[in-house]
Every structure is written in C-alpha cells, then in structure tokens.
Amino acid sequence: MDDAVRLESLTKTYGSGDSAVTALRDVHLSFPRGTFTAVMGPSGSGKSTLLQCAAALDRPTSGRVFIDGTDIAGLNETALTELRRESTGFVFQAFNLLPSLTAEQNVALPMRLAGRKPDRRTVQRALAQVGLEKKAGSRPGQLSGGQQQRVAIARALVTRPAVLFADEPTGALDLTTGRELLDMLRKLVDSPVDDGLATVVMVTHDPNVASYADRVLFLADGGLAGELISPTPEAVAARMTDLTVSR
Numbered sequence: 001m002d003d004a005v006r007l008e009s010l011t012k013t014y015g016s017g018d019s020a021v022t023a024l025r026d027v028h029l030s031f032p033r034g035t036f037t038a039v040m041g042p043s044g045s046g047k048s049t050l051l052q053c054a055a056a057l058d059r060p061t062s063g064r065v066f067i068d069g070t071d072i073a074g075l076n077e078t079a080l081t082e083l084r085r086e087s088t089g090f091v092f093q094a095f096n097l098l099p100s101l102t103a104e105q106n107v108a109l110p111m112r113l114a115g116r117k118p119d120r121r122t123v124q125r126a127l128a129q130v131g132l133e134k135k136a137g138s139r140p141g142q143l144s145g146g147q148q149q150r151v152a153i154a155r156a157l158v159t160r161p162a163v164l165f166a167d168e169p170t171g172a173l174d175l176t177t178g179r180e181l182l183d184m185l186r187k188l189v190d191s192p193v194d195d196g197l198a199t200v201v202m203v204t205h206d207p208n209v210a211s212y213a214d215r216v217l218f219l220a221d222g223g224l225a226g227e228l229i230s231p232t233p234e235a236v237a238a239r240m241t242d243l244t245v246s247r
C-alpha cells in the first residue's frame with residue numbers, strides 16, 4: 001500500500017445532543033508515502049482534529065483510519081499505543097522536551113517508553129538526520145529554539161515512523177530559523193536516509209510555511225475545501241482569503 005495514512009469517510013463529533021459539535025464530516029483523504037502535505041483552514045475548521053485522528057491520538061466517531069496499512073478500528077488500546085509509538089511521530093509548536101535530559105536522552109525517550117534499551121547508534125543517527133550529532137550531550141536550556149525543535153524532530157524520527165505529524169512546528173521560531181527547519185523537513189522527505197522518514201503532514205496558518213509542502217489541503221467547516229499542488233505563498237494566501245470571505 002502506497003499511503004502512509006488513509007482516511008475514509010472520517011467524521012468526528014465532540015459531545016452529544018444539543019451541545020454536539022461536528023468537527024470533521026465525511027473526509028476522504030490519503031497521505032501517500034514520500035510526500036509533504038500542509039493542512040490549512042480558518043480557525044475551527046477541523047485541522048487539529050484531523051491531525052489527532054490521523055495520528056491515532058483520538059478515535060473517529062465514524063469512518064476508518066489506516067496508518068501504515070493498519071485499520072486502527074481493529075486495535076485495542078495497547079495495540080493502538082504501540083502503533084502510535086512505532087509508526088507515527090508528532091512535533092508540536094512548543095518543543096515539549098524534558099529540560100533535565102540531554103538531547104540524546106530526549107531522543108531516546110520513545111525507546112525507553114516502549115520498554116527497550118535505547119540503542120545508541122539509532123539515537124545518534126536520528127540526531128545526525130537533523131544536523132545535531134555534536135549536541136548530543138546538551139540540555140534544552142543550552143540549545144537555541146531551532147535546535148530544540150530539531151531535537152524534538154529527532155525524537156519523533158527515532159522509531160523510523162511511517163509519518164511525521166507537525167502542528168505549527170515553526171510557530172515559536174523566528175523567520176530565518178523557521179525557514180531552516182522547513183528546509184530540513186523538505187530534505188527529510190526528498191532524500192530520506194536509507195529507509196528513513198519520507199512522509200510529513202503539517203498544520204499551519206502561514207502561507208509561506210505551507211509553500212514548502214508538495215500539496216496544501218484546505219479545510220472549511222469540517223470538510224475538504226480543495227487543494228493546491230506545488231503551492232506558492234501567493235496562491236495559498238489567495239485561497240485562504242477566499243475561504244475566509246466565503247464563510
């Protein structure tokens with residue numbers, strides 16, 4: 001199967017009765033391996049919900065989610081946790097590193113959580129993928145924001161996931177550092193290390209950030225509202241304006 005993630009008729013409703021909110025309705029979507037997709041849309045359009053469901057951090061109300069070819073509906077909580085740990089990586093706007101641990105120890109965390117002894121070579125390789133092999137012994141407080149986010153990406157890559165999800169990964173970085181990080185994500189997709197990561201799904205509000213992707217998906221009111229292939233910042237901004245005005 002060529003899709004890192006596939007969503008079939010995905011619907012997600014929060015709450016019930018009068019207070020029910022349908023955050024996603026009947027979304028069909030796939031994220032092919034080796035692609036970099038940005039997800040955009042007005043506030044409340046369902047971007048975070050889409051990411052949460054696609055990363056198996058939350059279960060859909062109806063519809064199916066396939067991650068790395070596995071239908072998550074058939075998995076119990078233990079199997080789901082394992083799939084999440086082995087097949088997905090997640091990077092947030094706030095880097096979410098543990099301040100008392102070195103870069104190397106932070107990157108090794110997913111292995112420890114899985115009950116495995118961290119393999120030093122694997123950790124070193126993940127740090128090298130983000131250009132930080134020389135900072136293995138540094139704690140987050142000794143690193144710049146951009147370097148901290150790279151450590152977070154190395155941590156997300158260490159299990160060699162089928163897909164890396166990123167929620168506003170450059171939101172806390174200055175322009176230049178943000179661009180460097182996006183160049184790095186681009187490179188991870190374009191030139192994966194042996195059978196390393198090749199698929200990125202990123203939520204952003206910024207047309208410049210989205211233009212690093214191969215494809216931009218637009219959401220509006222919980223539904224798909226089009227896509228742009230090989231996006232330019234101008235084309236993304238124009239589409240976003242249309243979506244916001246037509247609401």
Ligand SMILES: Nc1ncnc2c1ncn2[C@@H]1O[C@H](COP(=O)(O)OP(=O)(O)OP(=O)(O)O)[C@@H](O)[C@H]1O
Nearest residue numbers: 014015021023041042043044045046047048049050
């Ligand atoms: N846990 C929740 N309980 C109830 N409603 C929720 C919950 N999470 C999200 N929603 C609602 O679902 C809809 C989609 O929210 P979501 O956070 O996915 O949108 P978003 O596009 O990521 O928004 P933003 O850009 O503001 O982060 C919104 O109407 C939101 O209020």
